[in-house]
Amino acid sequence: MTLFDDIYTLNQTIMNDSRLSRLGDNDFYLVLYNYLVFSISLFRNWCSKNLSKMTKFSQQKYSFTGLGDETDFVLNPIPPINAELYISIDDVAVSETDYSYNPTTATIRFDIEPSSDCAIFVSAYIKGSFDEDLDSQELVILAEGMTVPFSEGSLLKSKQLSQAISSEYSQGNHNKVLLEIVNQRYSHLGRLISDYGISDGVSGWGGASTNA
Secondary structure: EEHHHHHHHOOHHOOOOHHOOOOHHHHHHHHHHHHHHHHHEEEEEEEEOOOOOOEEOEEEEEEEEOOOOOEEEEOOOOOOOOOEEEEEEOOOOOHHEEEEEEEOOOEEEEOOEEEEEEEEEEEEEEOOOOOOOHHHHHHHHHHHOOOOHHHHHHHHHHHHOOOOOHHHHHHHHHHHHHHHHHHHHHHHHHHHHHOOOOOOOOOOOOOOOOOO
C-alpha cells in the first residue's frame, strides 16, 4: 500500500502554497486529491503498477449548533475508524488539543463548551491510498504531475485578473511567464516518464494548450 500523503509530501511547491494553506484540512486534501487524479491520468498508461486500485479521498460532513452548556457531540452516521477530523467553530479551526474523540462511540468532547448558537462544522475525511506499493521513481512522477494542474490554475487566475485591470502589457507578460512554466512542467514530466523506462517519450503531448 502507498499512502497519498507519501506523494503529497514530495511536492513542496504545492504544500507550501500560501493560498492553499488557508483552507481547512479537509478542503486542502480534497484539492491535493484532485491534482493527484489529474497526475494519474497522465501517468497511468506508462506506469507498471495498477493506479486504478485505490482508496479514494472521501469525507463525511456534520453540522451542529452550540447550546452553551454541552461539550459532547455525536457523529451520525459513524465515520470510518481511520478517518481524520477537521473541526471548526464559526469558521475558525479548532486545535486538536482542544477536544478529544472516541472513535468507538463517534463522540467529540470539547474541553470548553461551545457557545450558544455557534456553528460547529466537522469533516471526517480519509486522505486515500494506492493498493500497490509504488517505488520512489513512481512517487516522484506522480508528485511532479500534480504541479501541472496547479500551474494551469495559476495561469487561469492570472488571465482572469488581466481582464479586470488596466495594465494589460505587464499582466500579459506575466501570463506568458506562467504559460512557459506550464509548458516546462509538461516537458519535465515527459522526461521523467521517459526515464522511467516504460516509454521512449510522451507522444501526443504538445505542452499546455492555453494561449497567453
